[in-house]
Amino acid sequence: HLLVVSLFSYLLMRLFDGRISLRQPLRKAVLEYSGISPAIIAGPTAQQTERFVITYISRQGWGRRMLRQADHEKLVEELYNLRDRYDYEVNVVSMDKLSRLEQLQLAARTTVMLGVHGNGLTHLLWMRPNPRSTVIEMVYPGGFATDYEFTTRALGMRHYGVWDNV
Numbered sequence: 001h002l003l004v005v006s007l008f009s010y011l012l013m014r015l016f017d018g019r020i021s022l023r024q025p026l027r028k029a030v031l032e033y034s035g036i037s038p039a040i041i042a043g044p045t046a047q048q049t050e051r052f053v054i055t056y057i058s059r060q061g062w063g064r065r066m067l068r069q070a071d072h073e074k075l076v077e078e079l080y081n082l083r084d085r086y087d088y089e090v091n092v093v094s095m096d097k098l099s100r101l102e103q104l105q106l107a108a109r110t111t112v113m114l115g116v117h118g119n120g121l122t123h124l125l126w127m128r129p130n131p132r133s134t135v136i137e138m139v140y141p142g143g144f145a146t147d148y149e150f151t152t153r154a155l156g157m158r159h160y161g162v163w164d165n166v
Contacts, residue, residue, distance in 0.1 A: 027126060034104050041108060043128050052088040052132070054079060055106055057095055057115030057123070065116050065140045095120045116140060121148045124157070133157040 031041045044050040056079055059066045067075065076092055083090040091110075095103050107113070107126035114136035115121055124135050135152040139145065139161060152159035 027128075031104060031108055031126065034101055036101075036105055036108055040105060041128075043130070050111070050130075050132075052086070052112070053091070053110050054082065054088055054112045054114070055091045055093065055110040057113065057118075057120035058092055059094070059116050059118055059120065061094060062118075065118055065143075067116060067138070095123065112136065114138070117143060117145060117148065124148065124152055124155070127155075127157065129156040134160065136160045136162065139163045 028041055032038070056075065058072065060069070060072055066072070079090045079092065082088050089109075091106060093106065098106070103123060104126055107123035108128065110123075110127050111130075111132050112134045113121065113124055113127060116138045117140065121135065121137060127133050127135075133156075135148065135157060137148050137159065144163065149159045149161060
């Protein structure tokens, strides 16, 4: 997956000059083929208010590149506090536990995706870029990679990296 993401990032940055206009038809075609509802693909109309959807892709059961358990628990607690305070939708998921369709449906609705650097963040490709679309990538101590940052920014979304404190 990493090679595919890196190649996709490179193509977007170099060939498409960071414009998302060429990506949207591809995103729409893949999501439609997967059976995703047209309403989820298109997002809210101008008259509708979009509900903020935060998706934390957890790696806690993987055995490597995980948050310290206490930090994971505090993060989940704070995400649920945001849910309760602002009525955000909060999803704490292990993508490998979801079907492909469920993964695509969730990513297509996500406003903020966060997780430790790993294949789960590849789902940022299916997020709908808008001014609030954000990816927060936590990089494990001793590791550093920019592939998800390049991809996120090339798709017109914000990327924040947290390094060496997970």
